[in-house]
Amino acid sequence: MNRLEEISASVVAHRSELADAEFRAAWRAWLEEHCDVQMLRPARRLAGAPLKAWLRKLNVHGWRAPGWPREHGGMGLSFAKQLIYREELERLGVTRWLDLGETLLGPMLMRHGTQEQKATLLPRILDCSDFWCQGYSEPNAGSDLASLRTTAVRDGDDFIVNGQKIWTTFVQDATHIFTLVRTGRYERRQQGISFLLIDIETPGITRRGIRNIAGDSEFGEVFFDDVRVPSSQLLGTLDEGWTIAKSLLEFERTSIGSPFLADLALKMLNSLAERCGIADDPVFAARMKGFASELDVARLLYADLCGRFVAGEKLDSEFSMMKLVSTELFQRTAEYAVEVLTPYQAGHHDQPTRVLFEELNHLYLISRPVTIFGGTSEVQRDIISRSLLAV
Template sequence: MSLKLSPADEAFRQEVRDFLATHLTADLRLSGERMTSVYADHEASMAWQAILHAKGWAAPAWPVEHGGAGWSVVQRHIFARERAAAGAPPLSPMGIAMAGPAILRFGTPAQKQFFLPRILSGAHFWCQGYSEPQAGSDLAALQMRAERDGDDFICNGSKIWTTHANVANWMFCLVRTTRGPKPQQGISFLLIDMTTPGIEVLPIVMNSGEWIQNQVFFDDVRVPVANVLGDIDDGWTVAKYLLQFERGGSAYAPDLQIRLDALKRVAPDMPELAAKLADLEIRLEVLDALESEILSAVSNGREIGADASMMKILGTELQQRLTELALEAAGPLARAWQPAAGRAGGPVLDYPGPIGDHISGEPWQAIAPLRYLNERAGSIYAGTNEIQRDIIAKADLRL
């Protein structure tokens, strides 16, 4: 895919390239190039965020008055492509791409003043408290309670599949504060300090061996009422807004295109595989056009509704298809578990570390099965793709 750029945007692209060439260390490039999941390893991600924050580029979509870059949609596309091409690690989306936009939209002046600078600097690292053992895709079935006690809520319950809760110091969380005739009513959106007494984080180890997901337990955890985002009992409104950013607030296509181009270069000369890669590239062109339209809508303050669901379906299913083709290209050198080959998105538990420097084949071949295992979850997180199809059917097809 190629962009026809104006002279100003060409100059911006060169500025981005120069910046990446100057500030990307060899270790940061390695972290980006050898990712085994959608998340870079935590230390590399935070180091890169500090560099971007110093430049004023940590939050491309935020308004300038709140410390963002205030870039146009084209500039954001340029940066996303150049970042991926250079091998820079992505930042965690939980703070800058999710909590931040929600606070910008629904936060009080005091909340914006306190949270936004700390999100930008990385002083606050966020996780998302949505899913529960009995409330996954049916999120409105959540049961975690928050009972009012003066100026605090006392929270009891648990959250599951909580990405990076093991390293986060803040959580944005949906809790049930009252019960109404509809399950979506009586839910509040809380901002919770993860150092508060009564919070316990237990690991959920993925098939790849990585500790990225967690279950979080809350036992009489006190959270100030001042930490409610939006109105009490109307957290569903905040959650629906934020889900647009989780499902459609960032682009899949730039990273997928870079990975596809790399696979085309290293894959064996097999006509059948070449045909499959060509089919994937056509579908990726469609996704890129959709993302351009969606990001334009977001940048102009329009809500994107069911388009976010469409973007999530296409993006995650193309991710999965790419990992399948990478496995096919790697062939027998794609061993099932070689943590030493990649830069994991979290600690690899019960793994003693590399024994020498040996891996089977080239690094991309050894990483292929790890990415395959991790990205099986793509069609489940942020609402399963089946649920996303239901949303599209109801909103766009009136079924």
């Protein structure tokens, strides 16, 4: 560890030991100082170079990886402080970001990685030398992930990988991909799958972007054509990657289950309704009360389940419930907002109202896929009903 890293580590240690109110004040002050106007667009999500620059800035200033333990270079925050960390971002309206290395792969490396994998890969996630994307879905293996067909065949000290992944978020920005591949024979389809870590610049890999409904190319396809991957890049045990795959999905549903976007949609709806003069309409006001009470339920559920998850409780269908409640509420709120407000859009030409409409329209577009990624709503209902009916 060099001198700068030592100083940064001691500041992080200090922050985790602050009283909650002091921690909140320190984080708030830092955000207010470092977020320029481009960083205050909560309906947007950072991507590309600005995303990496922001993550590096958080790292240098000791605000990176709030949930990671201190021994791995994270902030080691208690659950209460992690909620405060999030609350302050939401209060200020900071542009959202996603780093799958931090939120999904990091915890799996800590649980299943070799000493060498942890020592090399975790610091490279923190300083953004490596930026990871998730290669799970394939053209015929989405909800039914176990039917994946990308293969990795052992050849000396390497695996030779062939196949295709799709809907890979941030594939154009990524330096690496963590992926599920078929490595062995199986009786049950969940067997014979391994979890492989692959440098995306390896010869034989081709990436192709897919443009989404909002006009962004945030996801894409990845083709593997005789790609040679060292066997040291295997995470966990050969043929038993399904266990890692499943526990990673729990982390994914925890972050997707946040009611933040539903809250944002409701705030925008409120604010625009006032500007358009419909806030006092009794029918509108009744709908708003309905959304507000559903949001309260989503918030309570989220705080309760995340707290139990962090405390080590074994949860399963509860994640599905949380994902379902938050994402469907977000989608319905955004849909209603566009339905009632669009007729007023043309009549408002002042700059702040125009910007708000622009942001709302964007929010509506990004609300469409939330009931698909991380497991579709139908699949979540399946999981919940199986658990309730014990079938």
